[in-house]
Amino acid sequence: MQLFGMSVSPYVSRVLLVAELKGITLHLAAPQIDGALAKMIERMSVLRDNPDASLDRIVIMEGTPFMQTVNPLGRMPALEVDGRYLGESMVICEFLEDAFPEPALLPSDPFERAKVRQLCLMCDLYLMSHLWPLAWQIDPLTRDRDTLRRIEEDLHRNLREIEQVMEDGTWARGASASLADCVLVHSMLMFQCTLQTTTENLGITAFDPEQPFPGHPRLRAWWSQLQRDPVFGAAMTRYRRDYADLFGQLVPDRSPASYAIWLKARCPRS
Ligand SMILES: N[C@@H](CCC(=O)N[C@@H](CS)C(=O)NCC(=O)O)C(=O)O
Secondary structure, eight states: OEEESOTTSHHHHHHHHHHHHHTOOOEEEOTTHHHHHHHHHHHHHHHHHOTTOOOOOOOSSTTOHHHHHHOTTOOSOEEEETTEEEEOHHHHHHHHHHHSOSSOSSOSSHHHHHHHHHHHHHIIIIIGGGHHHHHHTTOTTTOOHHHHHHHHHHHHHHHHHHHHHSOSSSSSSSSSOOHHHHHHHHHHHHHHHHHHTSGGGGGOOTTOSSSOSTTOHHHHHHHHHHHHSHHHHHHHHHHHHHHHHHHHHHOTTOOHHHHHHHHHHHSOOO
16 A cells, blocks of 8 residues: 655645554655655745746645546545555545554444544644644735734634543543544644744744643643654654655745745745
8 A cells, every 4th residue: 555645744644643553554655746846946936036926826746647646636645555546534544444443543432433533523624724824824924913813713712622522631532542633633733833934933822832732731631641652752753853854945044934935836825
């Protein structure tokens, strides 16, 4: 089995973590990624010379003929299984759960299974929807304090809602790691890494690396316990390193202005 995508994608890294917990060997392939990165760097230099240049929407692998063959949306991840392809990270995670039941990452009780799925869906549908609007606020030229405050309020509301579905203890739900932990941890990391590219985390305290999740004690306890777990802790370190490597390639001077150019090159607002 091969997984197509890059580990900095929280959708890709959740699948990698599920595979690791189950002891499955999953080869990670990032087809055409070097060409796509070179193209991105070229687009960034066009934008630096001509900030008003209008560029088509391109994202790292989306739209490449290969990715569209393996996933109609052209998005990562896609999983290859005996020459067949599967898209959507949650579907891939559940496929791995069905095909490799041990150790179980969904509880056996149907209601509890549903609660784990509820957490995954809440994360993808609501929390993750704030990521790009937040990233756009990194551009100091177009930053809008009101928008930023609104996003922060929404984030705290979503975190509170997620916390209400979680349980006290080491894991998000139940007595052992589940799909919910794999999904939540990488989404939270993506927010944290994105905000850490800015000074003072853009003033958003929710994902502060030193004091994360203020006002969300259950999430806070969960996060610190996960960091101490050998598999989750190592996955968190790996994700942070991979994000820093990619960001370092694309925005070597790490300035907010260059980051804004990167955003524009990656995902121009039409
Ligand atoms: N719902 C999808 C979302 C996947 C997704 O949006 N992936 C992003 C990367 S984080 C992507 O492939 N974007 C296009 C690109 O970067 O080329 C899933 O869970 O698999």
